[in-house]
Amino acid sequence: xxxxxxxxxxxKTKNRGTNAPKIRNGKPDGGHEITNRKAEIRQxxxxxxxxxxxxxxxxxxxxxxxxxPNLITLGNLSFGIIAILFAFGGNLDLASGCIILGxxxxxxxxxxxxxxxxxxxxxKQLDSLADLISFGLAPSVIVFQLLFFGETEKxxxxxxxxxxxYTSHFIPYIAFLIPLFSxxxxxxxxxxxRQTDSFIGLPTPANALFFISIPFILEYQQDxxxxxxxxxxxxxxxxxxxxxxxxxxxxxxxxxxxKSIKWSENKYRYILIVLSVILLLLLRFEAVPIILILYIVLxxxxxxxx
Numbered sequence: 391x392x393x394x395x396x397x398x399x400x401x402k403t404k405n406r407g408t409n410a411p412k413i414r415n416g417k418p419d420g421g422h423e424i425t426n427r428k429a430e431i432r433q434x435x436x437x438x439x440x441x442x443x444x445x446x447x448x449x450x451x452x453x454x455x456x457x458x459p460n461l462i463t464l465g466n467l468s469f470g471i472i473a474i475l476f477a478f479g480g481n482l483d484l485a486s487g488c489i490i491l492g493x494x495x496x497x498x499x500x501x502x503x504x505x506x507x508x509x510x511x512x513x514k515q516l517d518s519l520a521d522l523i524s525f526g527l528a529p530s531v532i533v534f535q536l537l538f539f540g541e542t543e544k545x546x547x548x549x550x551x552x553x554x555x556y557t558s559h560f561i562p563y564i565a566f567l568i569p570l571f572s573x574x575x576x577x578x579x580x581x582x583x584r585q586t587d588s589f590i591g592l593p594t595p596a597n598a599l600f601f602i603s604i605p606f607i608l609e610y611q612q613d614x615x616x617x618x619x620x621x622x623x624x625x626x627x628x629x630x631x632x633x634x635x636x637x638x639x640x641x642x643x644x645x646x647x648x649k650s651i652k653w654s655e656n657k658y659r660y661i662l663i664v665l666s667v668i669l670l671l672l673l674r675f676e677a678v679p680i681i682l683i684l685y686i687v688l689x690x691x692x693x694x695x696x
Contacts, residue, residue, distance in 0.1 A: 456508050462499040463513065463520050466492040470524030477531040480545035483609045485532055486602035492524035493595050518576040525598035526572030533565035533601050533626060540623035561623070564630055568597070571634040578638070589643040592636040596682060600633060601626075603678035616676040636686075643689040658692040 473488035496517070503513055538546040541559040550556075572594045579585055604626070607617045619625060644658055653660065665684060669677035 456506060458506065459499045459503040459508050459513055460516055462495050462502060463516050466495040466499065466524050467520035469495065470520065470528045473524070473528040474531050477528065477535055478546075478548055480535065480547075482532050482535060482605035485528065486605045489524060489528055489598055489602050492520075492528075493599065496521065496524070496595060514580060518580055521594050522569065522573055522576055525594040526569035526576075529598040529601045530565045530568035532605060533568065533630060534562045536604060536621075536626060537562035537565060537623060540626075561627065564627055567630055567634050568601070571637045572597070575637040585645075587647055588645045591639050591641060592633060592643065592686075594637065596685065597633050597637055599678055600629065600682050603675050606675040611674060611676055614673070614676045616673070616679065620676075620679055641686075641689070642693050644685065644692055658688045662688050 469488040469492035473485040473492070476482070476485035476488060499513075499517060503509070535545050538544075538559060541561060542555075546555060546562070575591055575594060578591070582590065584590055604621055607614065608621055611617055620629075644662065646659060646663075662685060666677070666681045669680055669684075673680070
C-alpha cells in the first residue's frame with residue numbers, strides 16, 4: 391500500500407521535515423549564516439575562557455588573604471624564638487621586648503581572622519603552638535636566667551664547659567614548669583567549648599607578661615617600691631608555682647572580646663582597660679604585676695555579680 395502511494399505522489403514523501411539547500415553559484419544557500427554562527431561561537435568561547443582565567447586569578451588572589459592570620463601567627467612564633475636566643479645570651483630586656491611584640495601579633499592574628507572570616511582548625515592549632523613558644527618557653531628561659539643569676543650572680547651560658555652549672559643549682563629549673571603548664575593549658579583550651587567569650591584559667595600571654603616585666607623593672611626601675619619585692623628569688627619562685635596553678639585552674643576570667651559596646655555587658659572590661667592605662671602611666675613596668683592581680687580580682691567579682 392505504501393509503495394503504491396509513493397508511486398502515485400512521490401513529492402509528498404520525499405525530504406519530509408527538511409528542505410534540501412538550494413545551490414547558488416556553486417555554494418549552498420545560507421552558507422554565510424553558518425559561517426557567522428561559527429564565528430560567534432568561537433568568539434563567545436574565547437570570552438568564556440578569558441573570564442575563567444580572570445576568575446581563577448581573582449580566586450587565587452583572594453586565597454592569599456586567607457593566609458594573612460597564619461602569617462601573623464608565624465611572626466609571633468618568630469619573635470618567641472628570637473626571645474629565647476636573647477635570653478640565653480643574658481639580654482633579658484631584649485628578650486622581653488620580643489615577647490611583647492609577639493603578644494602584639496597574637497592579638498592581631500585573631501583580629502584579622504575574624505575580619506577576613508577565616509575559620510579552621512589549622513589556625514587554631516598553629517596559634518597554640520606559637521603561644522607555647524612565645525608565652526611558655528621564652529618566658530621560662532628568662533625566669534631561669536633570673537633565678538640562676540640569683541644563685542650564682544651570673545647568667546647561665548649554654549656553651550659553658552663547667553658541669554656544675556647544670557647540676558649544682560636546682561632552683562632555676564623550677565622555671566620550666568611554665569612551658570609544661572602552658573602546654574596543658576593550651577591543649578585544654580583547644581578542646582574546651584566553654585571559652586568562647588571568657589577564659590577558664592589564666593591565659594598564657596597574661597602569665598608571660600607578668601614575668602617579662604621583671605627584667606624591665608630591674609633595668610629601668612630598680613628604686614621602685616615594687617622592685618624590692620617582686621625581684622626577689624623567693625617571690626619569683628612562689629609566683630611561678632601560683633601562676634602555673636592558675637593556668638590550669640577552673641577560674642573563669644574576663645576575655646577582652648566585645649560583642650557590643652554596651653556598658654552593662656562590658657562593665658568590668660572597661661574598668662580593667664581604664665585602670666590598666668592609668669597604672670601604666672603612673673608606674674610604668676611596675677604596673678604589670680598590679681594589673682594582673684586587678685585582672686584576677688575583677689574576674690572574680692564579675693563571676694559572682696551575675
